[in-house]
Amino acid sequence: MAEGEFLSTILRLTLALVAGGLVGLERSYHGRPAGFREHTLVCISSCMLMLLADYHVIHVAATTHRDGFLDPTRMAQGIMTGIGFLGAGAIVKEGFAIRGLTTAASIWMISAIGIMIGMGYYLAAGAATFATFNINYVFRLIEGRMRLEFYAHFHVRLARSEALSETDLRAVLTDCGCEPSGMSYGLVGEGRWFEYQALIKTHDKDNLHRLAERLSAKPCVCEFGIAPRGD
Template sequence: MKYCVQKEGANMVESELFSTILRLTLALAAGGLVGLERSFHGRPAGFREHTLVCISACMLMLLADYHVLRAAAAGHSDAFLDPTRMAQGIMTGIGFLGAGAIVKEGFAIRGLTTAASIWMIAAIGIMIGMGYYVAAGAATFATFNINYVFRLIEGRMNLESYAHFHVRFARGEAPSERDLRVILADCGCEPSGISYGLVGEGRWFEYQSLIKTLGKENLNKLADRLSANPYVIEFGIAPRGD
């Protein structure tokens, strides 16, 4: 009887060890795959960050999962242990990490996709840690395709682009708002709410607006048009990032 108990305990330890190594390996593969795509595109959170997040989420869920099993094996069946609380804590903490990947560069906001990717890879790590391999595999495949394949699709689509626009002319040489709208229209750009006024202690006349266009090449066309205008003192076109 004693031999049977020892053998059963050894089998349980061996099974737990195999399951732990398998889950951590899958978490390494999932985080590495998604992270490589982010690193390839020069994002602030790439291969190492995604891999660490996925493995750490997996380890914490292994802790919660095996804690429940060990408590049941020890005869504490009346104890209430909820592994989902660990998942809630993980996702809350990852939210702060994702927020650090979001940066504002002028009028552009970048890092939203990377932040969402970090949040997603944490969820994948949680699923691997709990042993939901099919769901984790499907989520990894979907995340990789969303980050990589969808980027290629977006590159072929004629999407609306927005940019913050300002241009300065010498005082007394600025075109009228109607003439400026004609210049923008010729370049395929549509302004929204043009504002204007004197700047630089009254030396320059400045127009500001949020412009919309189909195709970012129109912004290059507008820049060339303004560069060739001898009355333009200064201009800026700042595309809005995502």
């Protein structure tokens, strides 16, 4: 490997480290399962594989006259396919909530950035890194200032002898700033409890805490659950 190629390799790997680290730090800061180290490793490994394909074409294919022996586009396709399995590992289902989708998308994106750096598309890779960081960090701040709708799966079990009527339960939900939809109900526990289930909507996550406190104070409530939907 010539000195120029060596310096180019070091430059590309360094840029991959910086890009992966920048996006990974934001994920680590927000306590996500795949953070600084994982994003950095994904970006560097993607860059290394594309460097392998690139230099193979330059050196091996040129000297053996075997065109396309290691196609860089196929290498990129293989990388993105493999990264899909890593992204799937970041997605976690907690009750009715699904978390980790943004982290999975970030892993897939940082792999693409590593591929671009490995192929020498520095400007595009820099723009993609800047965009990814802003989407994950700045857009989160924007969402925090927007009037958003939050959804949660809700169920409550009441003593059968003193169960609240649907009208009374809806009044409790409304007082706490929650709007129920798709209300269903029935007897459970061999007829010992009366259960309501619904999808509730609110514009303030704190309303879910108010609802929990309100239900906890009612003697007739035997059990309840509020499972916010994840992003």
